[in-house]
Amino acid sequence: VVALILSDVIGDPLDLIASGPTVRSDSKPEEVWAIFDRYKLSDSLPSSVKEVLSKTRPHYGETKDHVLNVVIGSNTIALECASRKAVELGLRPVILSPGVCGDVRFVSQLYGLLSRFACSPEKDPPPELAAEILQLGPEVGVESWDLCRTMNMLVEERKEGWGATCLLAGGEPTVQLTGKGRGGRNQELALRVGLELSSSEVKSGAVFLSGGTDGQDGPTEAAGAVTDGELMEETTSQGLDINGFLTNNDSFTFFSQLSEGRRLLMPGLTGTNVMDVHVMLLPPSPQTDLQ
Structure with missing residues (x-):
């Protein structure tokens, strides 16, 4: 058999x-x-x-x-395939973990911290930032050694000038339901990561995608969404109450109304399922001389 x-x-x-x-x-x-x-x-x-x-x-x-x-x-295989595609596109792939889980609120915080770490304008990322990452990571299923390996690779990128980095991860985070809106964990994660990127004092230029490999995120037509540090400004300019959508777990409606749904990931059903994939594109380091 x-x-x-x-x-x-x-x-x-x-x-x-x-x-x-x-x-x-x-x-x-x-x-x-x-x-x-x-x-x-x-x-x-x-x-x-x-x-x-x-x-x-x-x-x-x-x-x-x-x-x-x-x-x-499996999710590991999916991330390896995504890594090879990133190389073809001229990006430097870094696989964080295929085991991301736990509340999307904390998962989004981790991605926000990693973005700040990778794109810090200082010569060396602040050690307290690394400490926060190491403290939060295990709470969302990411082992400490994976975090250390990832941060070391991000530091190498800064020193060696690799160019844009493609940070990859996967798993199945969860959402605490407080409302009755339409959405899914991928769209809510993307929305929350967008808030993290928007609230950073220094805009990193990072772009984040979260999508379900089955092509459907919750009871919606979308697989996920794409977001970045311009999300809050875009939301405000269009008169949308982002906190209200989050409270009602209404991420699909939010992304559908925002910029005519252009941030939604809509591949259609794929006929397979190896959990979710998270992609964060990090621009080249702002430092021109880190030696």
């Missing part, structure tokens, strides 16, 4: 992707029974379920020798 697997789960755990039909589960019957007991469902279970859970299975977590599981699509 050969299973060709498309992963839409952070970390690509084979037993969780599509419920892992060709992988033995690590869950034990007593753990399942405990959940049923907690919610007082044990007595109402069908006899077929009780029969399966009562069987002894001594080899949990093992896959039969005649089964070959192959991950042919």
Whole structure:
């Protein structure tokens, strides 16, 4: 048996992707029974379920020798492909992480900090900025070593003059629902990153994109949106209440009304899903002599 697997789960755990039909589960019957007991469902279970859970299975977590599981699509693979495309376009790719998760409010803050770090007008990025990044990153699924590696590469770019950088990441952040508007995590993340870029004292010139690889972000026709540091000025000039849209989780309506929807990412359904992809284009360092 050969299973060709498309992963839409952070970390690509084979037993969780599509419920892992060709992988033995690590869950034990007593753990399942405990959940049923907690919610007082044990007595109402069908006899077929009780029969399966009562069987002894001594080899949990093992896959039969005649089964070959192959991950042919994942967020990591998507980021690697995007990295190669960035090189073709003359950009310097830096992959941050395929495991970004957690509240979009904190994810947007991380991207704002990384933009400030990469585009700092000072010779060396402030150490307190690096400390903030290292503190916030693990809260949104980005390991400290990935953050250090990324910051080191961004510093090298400044010193060696690589030109424009393409920062890549992916995963599945979450949104705290406070309203009843139309939107999705990608559009709300893009909106919040736009606010971060707009609020920076020094406009970095960074451009940010967040999109779902399935082509649909939430119950909308868009996959995501593109934003930059001009977002707030553009919003104000068109009389839109950006905070009101955020409170109502109405990011799709916001981007639809802003500049006739030109910032929306509308590729159509792709027929696949390897979570979300985040792209932040960072302009060349403002420093001309960093030696």
